[in-house]
Amino acid sequence: MRARVFVMPKKEVLDPQGKAVARSLHALGFSEVASVRVGKLIELELATTNREQARERTEEMCRKLLANGVIEDFSLEIED
Secondary structure (H helix, E strand, C coil), X not given: CEEEEEEEECCCCCCHXXXXXXXXXXXXXXXXXXXXXXXXXXXXXCCCCCHHHHHHHHHHHHXXXXXXXXXXXXXXXXXX
8 A cells, every 4th residue: 555645834834945946936937826835745655455554554654753743734645
C-alpha cells in the first residue's frame, strides 16, 4: 500500500517560502497568481494490505514526526 501525506503550513502561520515563490512568479510575468503556500508531499510504501491499519499508522507517523502540529496541518491518502 502507498500513503501520500500532504503537509502544509497552517493558514495563520507566515509562509516566507510561499511569499518568495509568489514574488518570483510575479517577476516572471505570472501576474494572475494571487498567493502561494508551499508545503510538502511525502510518499510512503507500506508493507500492509489493511487499509484502516495503514491510515492509523500513517496518522501516528504524522503526529510524531512528519508534520509539526504547532505550525503545520496534514492530510493523507491511502492507495492500494
